[in-house]
Amino acid sequence: xxxxxxxxxxIAIIVVLLSLAFLFxxxxxxxxxxxxxxxxxxxxxxxxxxINALLDTNDPQCSDIKYSTLFQACYENDNGPCSPLNTxxxxxxxxxxILADTFNQWNVNYFFxxxxxxxxxxxxxxxxxxxxxxxxxxxxxCKGNRKVKIQPLPTNTPGQSxxxxxxxxx
Amino acid sequence: xxxxxxxxxxxxxxxxxxxxxxxxxxxIIFYFNIAKANTAEKxxxxxxxxxxxxxxxxxxxxxxxxxxxxxIRANCVDLLKLKASSKQIPQPILPGPRLIFSNSNDYxxxxxxxxxxxxxxxxxxxxxxxxxxxxxxxxxxxxxxxLPLSLYDPKLETYSFALMVVEVYT
Amino acid sequence: xxxxxxxxxxxxxxxxxxAGAVLFLFFxxxxxxxxxxxxxxxxxxxxxxxxxxxxxSAVKEETLNQVTIPAKQITxxxxxxxxxxxxxLQNIRNKIIFAPTRIEGAELITWSASxxxxxxxxxxxxxxxxxxxxxxxxxxxxxxxxxxxxxxPAELQLDVNPPTIEDENNYKVRFLxxxxxxxxxxxxxxxxxxxxxITALTITGATIDESLALTFHAKKxxxxxxxxxxxxxxxxxxxxxxxxxxxxxxxDPEHYVCAMNKGLSxxxxxxxxxxxxxxxxxxxxxxxxxxxxxxxxxxxxxxxAIAATDMNTLAGLSGHSFxxxxxxxxxxxxxxxxxx
Numbered sequence: 001x002x003x004x005x006x007x008x009x010x011i012a013i014i015v016v017l018l019s020l021a022f023l024f025x026x027x028x029x030x031x032x033x034x035x036x037x038x039x040x041x042x043x044x045x046x047x048x049x050x051i052n053a054l055l056d057t058n059d060p061q062c063s064d065i066k067y068s069t070l071f072q073a074c075y076e077n078d079n080g081p082c083s084p085l086n087t088x089x090x091x092x093x094x095x096x097x098i099l100a101d102t103f104n105q106w107n108v109n110y111f112f113x114x115x116x117x118x119x120x121x122x123x124x125x126x127x128x129x130x131x132x133x134x135x136x137x138x139x140x141x142c143k144g145n146r147k148v149k150i151q152p153l154p155t156n157t158p159g160q161s162x163x164x165x166x167x168x169x170x
Numbered sequence: 171x172x173x174x175x176x177x178x179x180x181x182x183x184x185x186x187x188x189x190x191x192x193x194x195x196x197x198i199i200f201y202f203n204i205a206k207a208n209t210a211e212k213x214x215x216x217x218x219x220x221x222x223x224x225x226x227x228x229x230x231x232x233x234x235x236x237x238x239x240x241x242i243r244a245n246c247v248d249l250l251k252l253k254a255s256s257k258q259i260p261q262p263i264l265p266g267p268r269l270i271f272s273n274s275n276d277y278x279x280x281x282x283x284x285x286x287x288x289x290x291x292x293x294x295x296x297x298x299x300x301x302x303x304x305x306x307x308x309x310x311x312x313x314x315x316x317l318p319l320s321l322y323d324p325k326l327e328t329y330s331f332a333l334m335v336v337e338v339y340t
Numbered sequence: 341x342x343x344x345x346x347x348x349x350x351x352x353x354x355x356x357x358x359a360g361a362v363l364f365l366f367f368x369x370x371x372x373x374x375x376x377x378x379x380x381x382x383x384x385x386x387x388x389x390x391x392x393x394x395x396x397s398a399v400k401e402e403t404l405n406q407v408t409i410p411a412k413q414i415t416x417x418x419x420x421x422x423x424x425x426x427x428x429l430q431n432i433r434n435k436i437i438f439a440p441t442r443i444e445g446a447e448l449i450t451w452s453a454s455x456x457x458x459x460x461x462x463x464x465x466x467x468x469x470x471x472x473x474x475x476x477x478x479x480x481x482x483x484x485x486x487x488x489x490x491x492x493p494a495e496l497q498l499d500v501n502p503p504t505i506e507d508e509n510n511y512k513v514r515f516l517x518x519x520x521x522x523x524x525x526x527x528x529x530x531x532x533x534x535x536x537x538i539t540a541l542t543i544t545g546a547t548i549d550e551s552l553a554l555t556f557h558a559k560k561x562x563x564x565x566x567x568x569x570x571x572x573x574x575x576x577x578x579x580x581x582x583x584x585x586x587x588x589x590x591x592d593p594e595h596y597v598c599a600m601n602k603g604l605s606x607x608x609x610x611x612x613x614x615x616x617x618x619x620x621x622x623x624x625x626x627x628x629x630x631x632x633x634x635x636x637x638x639x640x641x642x643x644x645a646i647a648a649t650d651m652n653t654l655a656g657l658s659g660h661s662f663x664x665x666x667x668x669x670x671x672x673x674x675x676x677x678x679x680x
Contacts, residue, residue, distance in 0.1 A: 018193070025204065042222060042315065049245050050318040056246075057320065058328040060293050066329070094292065098331055101291045106316055180355065187359055198370070216388060223395055232460050232606075233613055238678055239668065240460050254616040269613050276609075279433035324617075324677035325624050 040147060043168040047149035050102070051166055055151065059094065061085065068153060071114065075155050075162050109169040111141045118150065118163050144170030217340050220282070221313045225336045228286050228301065229317055233269060236322045246320040247332065252288060256299040274304050283309070283339040290321055292331040309339040386411050386423050387430045394435055397452040397465055404451045404493055406470075414443045416467065418598035436602045438586035438595070439467040441536055444511050447471070449495055455582030457646065458661045458668075459614060459680035461607045464582045464599075466589045468496065473510040474588075475499045475526070478518030485518040487548045488588075491581065505529055515540035515557075516588060524568030527559050535561050539591040540569060543584070551579045551655040556593040576600075577654045580661075597651060604650055611647035614680055615640055621677050632676030635667040639679045642667070 055068040062070055062082040073081050074088040082090045095112075103110045113120075146169040152161045228234070229245065233255050236246035255270040270277055283306045290297040314337050321332040386409055393407055415422045416439040420429040451466040476498055478485030492498050497510075507529045515526055515538075522540050530538045538559035545552035556573045560566070574593035578584045583600060590596040618636040625633035642663045649657055668679045 014193075018197075022200070025200070039218075045222075046316075046318070052245055053318040053320045053331050056329045057292060057331040060328075064326075064328055098292050101295060102316070102318060102333060106314075176352070180352065183352075183355065183359070194366075219392065223392070227395070232462060232610055237460060237680065239672075239680065240454070240456050240458070242460070248617075250617040250620055251613060253620075254613045269609055273609075277434075279431070324621065327677070 039170075040145075043147035044149070046108070047147055047166045047168045051149050051151045051164055054095070054098065055153075055164075059090075062087070062090065067091070071153055071162060071164070072155055075116075076157075109142065111136075111138050111146075111165075111167040111169065113138075113165050115163050115165065116160065118152070118161075120163075138167060142167055142169035146170070217313060217338070221315050221336060221338045224281055224284055224286070224338060225315050225317050225334065227280055228336065229319060229334055231270075234301070236320070243320075243322070245318070246322055246329070247288060247334070249321055249323045250325075252299055252301070252321070256288070256301040259298045259300060270301050271303070274302055277302055278304060285335075285337040285339075287335050288319075288321070288332055289335060290330050290332045294330075306339050311340050313338045313340060382410075383423050383426045387426075390414075390421075390423070391430070391432075393450060394432065394437070394465060394467075397450045397463070400452065402453060404449065404495065406495060407448050407450060408446050409448055410446060412444070412446075414448075416441060416443070416595070418595050418602075435465055436462060436586075436599050437465045437467055438590040438599055440469070440472060440512060440514075440589065440591050441595075442512075443467065443469045443472075445469055445471050449493065451493060451585075453582045453585050455580060455603055457580055457607060457657055458665050459610065461610055462603060464586050464603065466585055468589050469512075470496060471510055472512045472514065473497050473499065473508060474514050474516060475502060475505065476516045476518065477501055477520060477523070477526075479520070482519050483547050484543065484545060484552075488516065488518055488543070488584075491548065491585065492588075512537045512539075512591075514588075514591065517542040519544055522557050522569045527567050527569060530559065531567050532562065533559065535559050535570065536591065541587055543578075543587070548581050548584050551577055551658045552584060554578055554587050554596075556591070556596070558591075577651070579654050579657045600651060600654075604654075607649060608647050611643050615643040615647065618643065618679055625676070630676070631674050632671065635671040635674070635676060636679060638670075639664060639667045 055066065055071075057067050058064040059067065059070060059082070062085075065073075065081050070081060070087060070091055073079075074091055077088075079085075079087050081087055099110070099112065102108075146167045148165060148167045151164040153164065154161050229247070234247045234251050236243040236248045254268065256268050257271045281302050281304070283304050285303045285305065286301045288299045288301060289295075314335070316336070317334045319332055319334055321330040322328075323330070390409055393405065397403055397405060409423075411423045413424055415425075416437065417429070418437075420431045421437075421439075422429050447470050449466075449468050449470060451468075452463045453466065454463050455461045474492070474496060476485070476488060476492075478488070478501070480486075489498070489500060499505075505526055505528075513530060513533070515522070517523075517540060520542070522542060526540075527538060535558045540557040542555045542557070543552050544554075554576045556576070557569045558573055560568055560570045574597075576587070576593060576597060578587050578600075583603070586599060587596055590599070618639050622633050622636040622640070625631075625636065642660050646657065646660050646664070649660075664679065671678050
């Protein structure tokens with residue numbers, strides 16, 4: 001009697017050990033979250049490349065002036081370059097078109113804003129020279145991880161720059 | 171009675187071994203499944219990296235890159251080089267072979283099974299060039315990435331906004 | 341009295357031994373298989389990692405990286421490399437790599453340098469080890485000698501005109517002679533080393549930006565009664581900085597020529613591309629009756645000649661390169677689109 005009880009105890013211990021090993025394996029192997037290094041890299045490259053390419057683009061309707069200069073002209077309320085069009089309105093419609101043909105078409109979640117304060121995560125309506133970000137806040141659009149590219153542009157006002165911010169979100 | 175006891179003992183030993191081998195087999199099957207999942211994850215990571223690698227290589231080829239006396243402009247493709255390297259959609263105006271598109275076997279080591287196109291987004295969205303296209307007879311999926319870049323026209327000395335779209339067949 | 345008990349016990353032991361042996365063999369087989377599988381997996385992971393490093397180096401210009409690879413040895417050929425004597429050769433695909441035949445140890449230095457003739461053709465990749473010793477001999481005041489010292493990376497061990505040479509236990513030693521011949525006395529401390537590990541390169545010419553004559557040497561085999569350099573293995577040529585750097589780090593002349601042929605194949609393609617580009621610009625400027633047509637027209641013949649270059653005519657690139665630079669300067673001074 002005692003010998004068989006001992007043997008059954010032995011089997012029970014083995015089953016308990018196996019169960020523990022199985023639980024550990026499930027927790028640390030099967031349920032392990034995959035690393036997302038390539039996604040982070042892609043998002044930051046995308047944001048950087050988009051802004052760099054945008055700022056270098058010449059607009060034929062504004063005497064082939066680059067967008068980097070047009071943003072500055074918009075901030076300074078200079079409507080000369082795109083005359084008779086309003087510079088800010090023209091930039092807004094063109095950039096919306098570009099964003100539609102790129103991020104919207106490829107289902108990339110993004111938040112694009114132009115602001116006068118580098119720390120702003122949301123545009124200040126009366127200060128945001130180009131209301132591109134729409135009615136939603138950053139937190140409403142970007143709920144998960146995000147990568148940001150911030151590009152400062154100088155202005156003629158001493159000490160004042162405008163900042164282009166592009167967030168690419170999960 | 172003694173012989174029966176011995177027989178029972180031997181049967182018991184055989185039964186233990188049988189159960190033991192069943193447990194070991196279950197453990198091996200479990201291990202194989204985990205290893206298979208890990209390998210699948212590694213393959214997935216590798217394919218993601220491969221997609222990024224191909225996009226990076228395509229955008230930095232001397233055959234396409236903007237350069238002025240070997241000073242390279244990042245994220246920029248020279249329009250005339252692009253025309254000489256790729257097939258334009260619709261039909262090209264210039265006759266003759268296209269360096270990369272027509273010699274896809276030479277570039278297979280670089281781009282493997284993939285499709286690389288450049289689409290002009292702004293000012294005009296109608297133009298598209300296929301730099302490289304090699305599709306396998308069978309594939310399971312296509313991995314897509316796109317890279318915004320500038321398209322430089324040396325004749326007009328202007329930059330357009332374009333996208334390089336890379337589809338990798340896996 | 342029956343003695344079944346005695347026989348019964350022995351049968352039991354036989355059963356135990358057989359069962360134990362089966363178990364032992366079973367687990368031994370699994371462990372062996374798992375070990376081989378892990379080794380292959382590890383080798384593949386190292387190769388993938390190394391491939392990424394090489395690709396990153398090829399994409400970026402003029403970058404030097406010090407990397408640690410968990411491998412004991414990597415052997416290179418013109419078309420691939422092998423990690424730790426693995427069965428399969430990893431294809432380096434389109435990359436043009438100049439490397440010693442064998443790199444031992446985990447530390448590697450990778451260095452990419454662009455090959456400009458005068459337009460950029462491709463990046464050449466140099467792979468070497470900080471455990472390889474390089475010794476440079478030349479005359480101070482010689483421009484080539486000074487330039488080689490300038491372009492040599494600081495991370496590598498370069499001894500310049502050492503008065504005496506001693507064996508410092510490096511597994512490979514490479515001698516570089518700038519505008520002078522090889523010296524048999526230099527080999528004396530390295531008698532026990534094999535011929536492939538003690539090599540020399542003589543470089544003859546004015547400056548690294550022009551064509552240079554190269555001669556590859558190897559030490560006489562171990563056991564040869566007279567120590568010194570064996571007869572010249574092969575003569576070759578380099579043009580421009582990128583190819584000279586390749587020659588500095590490649591011991592095997594066949595590897596150098598093979599890699600240079602890959603570069604020349606790319607040169608052919610890119611020169612043809614620039615020619616098409618200049619043809620289109622020439623036609624455009626012609627339609628505008630612009631002065632800018634002239635430099636592009638003049639460049640067409642030069643680009644044709646550059647496209648036809650092979651290893652036998654590499655020295656002639658110097659003249660064509662100068663002509664193209666000159667036309668490009670003409671284009672620049674006329675505010676025209678540049679040829680390259």
